[in-house]
Amino acid sequence: MKRVVVLGAGESGVGAAILAKKLGMDVFVSDKSVIKEKYLKQLKKEGIAFESGQHTHGLILNANVVVKSPGIPDHIPFIKNIKEAGISIISEIxxxxxxxxxxxxxxxxxxxxxxxxxxxxxxxxxxxxxxxxxxxxxxxxxxxxxxxxxxxxxxxxxxxxxxxxxxxxxxxxxxxxxxxxxxxxxxxxxxxxxxxxxxxxxxxxxxxxxxxxxxxxxxxxxxxxxxxxxxxxxxxxxxxxxxxxxxxxxxxxxxxxxxxxxxxxxxxxxxxxxxxxxxxxxxxxxxxxxxxxxxxxxxxxxFEGAEHRLEHVLKVNGVEYINDSKATNVNATFYALECMNNPTVWIVGGVDKGNDYAELYPLVREKVKAIICLGLDNTKIKAAFGSIVDFIEEVESADAAVKIAYKLADKGETVLLSPACASFDLFESYEDRGRKFKDAVRNL
Known part of the structure; x- marks a missing residue:
């Protein structure tokens, strides 16, 4: 019987395990993090063997094939060990x-x-x-x-x-x-x-x-x-x-x-x-x-667009609030700013992935009246835009960002969350960041 080991018990990993089980394979799921309740229930319901919070090498290195979560980098030593053992590593796709x-x-x-x-x-x-x-x-x-x-x-x-x-x-x-x-x-x-x-x-x-x-x-x-x-x-x-x-x-x-x-x-x-x-x-x-x-x-x-991608949340006192939390890189934020037709209070920041903000300068000069930094380390953003925008404020929650934006934006203007960065310093995911932003807007 073919032994399939799945690394990572998220959406893709648990899906791969369910398919392997249905195909009659010997399947084992291993996640170094603690498996979320939703996926634990699925694994138990399907009767799939798993471990949570650790990788037991002996239970993994006897696989015929390893299905690896896309979130696990290829260069970590454990993945190299699997490759050296001659085991094929593929994606759920x-x-x-x-x-x-x-x-x-x-x-x-x-x-x-x-x-x-x-x-x-x-x-x-x-x-x-x-x-x-x-x-x-x-x-x-x-x-x-x-x-x-x-x-x-x-x-x-x-x-x-x-x-x-x-x-x-x-x-x-x-x-x-x-x-x-x-x-x-x-x-x-x-x-x-x-x-x-x-x-x-x-x-x-x-x-x-x-x-x-x-x-x-x-x-x-x-x-x-x-x-x-x-x-x-x-x-x-x-x-x-x-x-x-x-x-x-x-x-x-x-x-x-x-x-x-x-x-x-x-x-x-x-x-x-x-x-x-x-x-x-x-x-x-x-x-x-x-x-x-x-x-x-x-x-x-x-067609109605994707959640967290230039999503119109609400108009409050004539100010439009837009959730573009899915913009986790500079190019995505470029698109968002390009679409703004009114003066904009821009909420930006998070985990920088090696961003070069220079391509945003012309758009920020033309459209942005104030910047609110939503991240733990905003040094790079302040250095990039400090000489372009008069007002830059730092916050550590979506709620605080929205409250400051509410004070800054005038009727006919826009508040845009388009972070250009990953979310993992303050949020679980870009979805979590977007939902917290929307909740804060609705609570104004």
Whole structure:
């Protein structure tokens, strides 16, 4: 009997364990941290052996295959020990894909991938397809393979998940953009991070598709370097595409198989240049899968965006409060500030991932009237913006940030939480940070 050891008992790990159990494998789950109650219940219910708060080497090094949580870095000594023992280490994505015949639309990128994944799923579901959504979002892909019968999956894929693939082959791959992010996991080498993103297309064939942003020089160079076998499907705001998507004055134009689909940008439910690109990418995928034009157009108009991504919370005394907690890097915050049309009180900060704030300077000069630092160490933010913005205040809770913002913002202005940093200094996750911000706004 094949022995599968799962490292990490979060959403992906427990999902992989449930699938392994269903396939009749000998499965063991090991988590160095204390396993959360929700996942403990699932493991006990399924009768899966586990350990919490430790890794017992003897119980792990006898595995045929190890399914590793994306949160565990490859460079730690224990992972090296497993590799030296000749044991294959894969991601939950790889493990689930090996046991599923469903078509996969795989979406990666530094920013925009959650919205694009949700939008693509929305378009396909509205078009009547039997389609699941997973990966870095929602319920575990592996658990859905175990317990559902979807014909298609739309998967949001992080670079960490792609690092653990071997044979995984999406029928449609999508790269929304590539900007420096998570460089602490890639030895501060941007090229290694880029290579990681391009793993999404490494197993694709000529019958598959790669949808990508033709305006992104990093992706364009990456395509030259990696020479994908898949058919290239570009989208662009800047240049006309014979096969792909582009903007013609105030319309999106989609050209696939000599069929043109045209839609006014003003009708999109999500506004902003980056969302125009997300809509193009999602529409291209839907068109390639032969969804009806009319259904696509209606679905683009009625889609509601992702929580914690430029999410409108409330208007209080004429001030708009926006939750963009999912902006954990500079590029995501650039998009958010670009969308601001009124003077903005900007809440920023957290765990810096090697950020370079220089690209934000023009937008901050133009749009930001005050900065509230929500983090334990704000030295870098103060140094970056101290000479640009007159008012910078430091706080250590979402509640305090919102109370100060309330005093600073005047009618017709905006309060924007767009941290450009990870959340782990003061919060459990970006979701926790976003929810606490929203609670604080509602309590004003």
């Amino acid at each position: 790889e493990f689930a894909a090996q046991h599923s015949t469903a078509k996969v639309i795989g979406i990666t990128g530094s920013n925009g991938k959650t919205t694009t994944t949700m939008l693509t799923h929305h378009l396909l579901k509205q078009a009547g397809y039997n389609v699941g959504i997973g990966g870095n979002i929602g319920e575990s892909y592996a658990e859905q393979v175990a317990n559902q019968n979807f014909d298609k999956y739309v998967l949001e894929l992080s670079s960490f998940q792609l690092d653990g693939i071997e044979l995984f082959r999406p029928h449609i791959a999508m790269i929304t953009n590539i900007t420096p992010d998570h460089l602490d996991r890639y030895e501060y080498d941007f090229d290694k991070y880029i290579d990681s993103k391009f793993r999404i297309t490494k197993n694709q064939k000529a019958s598959d598709y790669l949808i990508y942003d033709a305006d992104d020089p990093v992706i364009v160079e990456g395509i030259k370097k990696h020479s994908p076998k898949a058919q290239l499907v570009p989208f662009s705001l800047q240049t006309k595409q014979e096969f792909g998507a582009y903007v013609d004055q105030k319309d999106i134009v989609i050209n696939i198989r000599k069929k043109e689909l045209r839609m006014s940008i003003s009708k999109l439910s999500l506004q902003g240049k980056h969302n125009t690109k997300n809509a193009m990418a999602a529409t291209l995928a839907s068109q390639l899968l032969k969804a009806r034009k009319q259904t696509i157009l209606e679905s683009l108009e009625n």
